[in-house]
Amino acid sequence: MSASVIDLLATEARFGANNYAPIGVVLSRGEGVWVWDTEGNRYLDCLSAYSAVSQGHCHPKILAAMVEQAHRLTLTSRAFHNDQLALFYEEIAALTGSHKVLPMNSGAEAVESAIKSVRKWGYEVKGVPDGEAEIIVCADNFHGRTLGVVGFSTDAETRGHFGPFAPGFKIIPFGDATALEQAITPNTVAFLVEPIQGEAGVIIPPAGYFTEVRELCTANNVMLVLDEIQTGLGRTGKLLAEQHEGIEADVTLLGKALSGGFYPVSAVLSNNDVLGTLRPGQHGSTFGGNPLACAVARAAMRVLVEEGMIENAATQGARFLQGLKDIRANTIREVRGRGLMLAVELHPEAGRARRYCEALQGKGILAKDTHEHTIRIAPPLVITSDQVDWALEQFATVLTQDFS
Incomplete structure (x- = not known):
């Protein structure tokens, strides 16, 4: 390592909270599927910032939209209207088939917003007694790192010494429709689940699972909330992962790739009256739906489809x-x-x-480990056949290597 890299790492260690254990590389530039470190070494990015950079690093059209909007107007808060929000609503609704949109910033904020919204719907529409709403979640879930979310995590590292936690969540095995059926009660307002469990190691449920889940939720007047923050916007080869089984969630959560890696943007999408329960002053965000975020998200969605x-x-x-x-x-x-x-x-x-x-x-190759024994691979969606083949050669060499 050069002295500059050593200095950068030492400064991080001295001033930064020790809440990450990154691979020992200091990146300084990116383009498409490639990133470069401070010493000029090039790497194929097989993480895509946990799918946030699905459109590739520094996509020129998203960059242009960001720069143009940054020259015009960046933030008004939702105290006033801006000329990008309505267009963002219209375009994301047309793309996803949604009826209502709640813009936020991070994925975790979208999850928290959905939890609040389905509880409110449960009390005001379904008629659940006040304070008794239940939300069913899955073991090995990952929905973010806020206090509300880690309270229903089954990861000891995520939960340890952060309590006490909010009540109102039931945990069942992922991929087990019978367990869901048995967990539902008259007070159940929602089932919050990832279509594919990403942080758990890309765990894919059995075929037909989400078809059964959709039927159970419909039959019991339970909102199906799909956390598509990682799986959504093309990552799985469909616009939304729910499309692999031809279902439609009641509430869909998007984030990460919604901005192409340029800016924190997330959204709660609803296909029923869940978001209709919110009234002015009951939920919000200073930055949620700001004009810069909306302009960036519009460009990110556009290139995803057009290209x-x-x-x-x-x-x-x-x-x-x-x-x-x-x-x-x-x-x-x-x-x-x-x-x-x-x-x-x-x-x-x-x-x-x-x-x-x-x-x-x-x-x-830059990839990331999870759950000790799993390597996650998620390159930008712009990767080519030649780049895939080259990456496979490197994986073959490493996976057949003798580390003893």
Whole structure:
């Protein structure tokens, strides 16, 4: 490492809270699927900032929209109207088929907003007794890191020493429709779930699971809330992951790729009267729906569709998945994925996934470990066949490497 890199890392360690353990690379530039470190080394980004950079790093059309809007108007708060918000509403509703939109900033804010909204709907529309609303969630979920959200996490590291937590949540196994049916009571207002559990290691539910879930929620007047913050906007080869089973959520949460990595933008989308229960003063955000965010999000959605990124995710995801499955390595326990949301789970005896990610860094690939033995792979949706093939060569070399 050069002295400058050492200095940067030392300064981070001295002043920063120790709440992350990043791979030892200091990045300074990005373009498309590539990023460069401060020493000029190039890497294929196989994380995409947890899918926030799905459109590729520094997409020129999103950048242009951001710069243009930044010259005009950045923030008004929702105390006043701005000329970008209505257009954002119209375009995201047309893209997703939603009826109502609540703009926020981070994914975690979208989750918190949805929790508040479905509880309010439960009390004012469904008739649940005040203070008794229940929301069902899944084990191994990841919906953010706010106090409200970590209270129903099953990850000990996420929950430890942060309590006491808010009541009102039931935890069931992911992918088990019978467990959902048994958990529902007259006080159940919503089922909050990820279509694919990303942080848990790209866990895909059994075929037909969400069809059953949709039927159960409809039959029991329970709002199906799909957290598509990672899976949405093309990541799985469909605009929304729900489309793989032809269902429609009552509430859909989007974030991350909604801004193409330029700015924090999230949204709660509703296809029923859930958001209709909110009245002025009952929920809001100073930055939510600001003109800069709306202009950036509009451009991010536009390039996603116009440049065929969703279709490319399906094509290249299938190529990447098959290529990973073709790697004959004793280290691999399972390869799974949908679109460009992929994972390689290693046998425990192969050691922690972290060392494989560090070895991949040496081969020009940046990927991230999760749950000790799983490597997550999620490159930008603009990746090409040649880039996939090159990446597969590097994965094959590392996954067949003898670390003993």
